[in-house]
Amino acid sequence: MLVLRGYVDLPRPRADGASDFDHSDVHHATGRVFVAHTQAGAVEALDGPQLRHVATIPDCPEASGILIAQAENLVFAAARGAGQVLVIEASTLTVRRAIAVDPRPNGLAWDPGRRRLLVADVAANTARLIPPEGDTLAVTSLPGRPRWCVYDAAHDRFLVNIREPACALALAADTGEAVAEWPIASAGPHGLDLDPVSGRAFVACDGGMVVALDLATGRELARVAIPGAPDAIWYNAPRERLYVAIGDPGVIAIVNMRAMTVDEEVRTEVGAHTTAFDDARQRLYVFLPTSCRAAVYEEYDEPDVVSSRRTEDQSDRRAVTQWEEEGGASATREEAC
DSSP: OEEEEEEEEOOOSSSSSOOOOOOEEEOTTTOEEEEEEGGGTEEEEEETTTTEEEEEEOOOTTEEEEEEETTTTEEEEEETTTTEEEEEETTTOOEEEEEEOSSSEEEEEEETTTTEEEEEETTTTEEEEEOTTOOOOEEEEOSSOEEEEEEEGGGTEEEEEETTTTEEEEEETTTOOEEEEEEOSSSOEEEEEEETTTTEEEEEETTTEEEEEETTTOOEEEEEEOSSOEEEEEEETTTTEEEEEETTTTEEEEEETTTTEEEEEEEOOTTOOEEEEETTTTEEEEEETTTTEEEEEEEOOHHHHHHHHHHHHHHHHHHHHHHHHTTHHHHHHHHHO
16 A cells, blocks of 8 residues: 655745646666656756755756666656757766757657667657667657657567557657557557566556556557546556556556556645656655645555554553653643642
């Protein structure tokens, strides 16, 4: 079960009014969390283990997609308002370069073997392949507006969700060429994640549905209803749970991907559609636009939570006993008389 650990306050772009966040990702080596602060035109960096805000990286107009190339120690940030992708060093928070791409970049996916970034653009309806150094290798026209995208290592290809026509498009990783198109039986495919072990892709759709696809064939395997239109999703492989952020009504729907049932609904905040998941630390970050902070949750097995509470209760009882033995109770009675 998800247990709230605490909050991290983030800088407000203005004194009053709600903020807005888009995609986010976690740097595995340090636990740092990077989030697109769309309203501020910046990228925020958080120290996840210490639950504190570290830095604001400016000059990222309409910040949208965020993706970390873990082995390269690089953060890619799509600046949708500038037609650029920023390349940021994760350890020093230094912007190495800004790469000009199509006018409104959003979705990002990384091929670690070839060191190539796929950039999906929501205005030009294109997918552009670039290395971190910035030279364009290929540009592919897409059949509609792209949403999120991922790299499928087992089949050496990218998968891109297309809003309309509702489908998942497979692109060859070496050329960017479209090699397959899988229809999705729910409107507006949006969030996308993979389970390489079971060979499934998970697609969260605006139509209020999570659809599981066979990665080998593209065939639909199962579906489950969720309580609203989703955005970001993350798959927790060890627990076989999918976290689905739903801005309206403001919940995280937690889907048991073995049973294809919604096991939990965690209340967050209206408009909260951005999350990041640290699988090593089993920690989920949920970005809250109205209060302009990150809520930090951790996964616990229920006995662990009970045991933790029991330990806290025992500590409290020991403290009370010690206080009474030291005359605290009689002193209090004397003060009350």
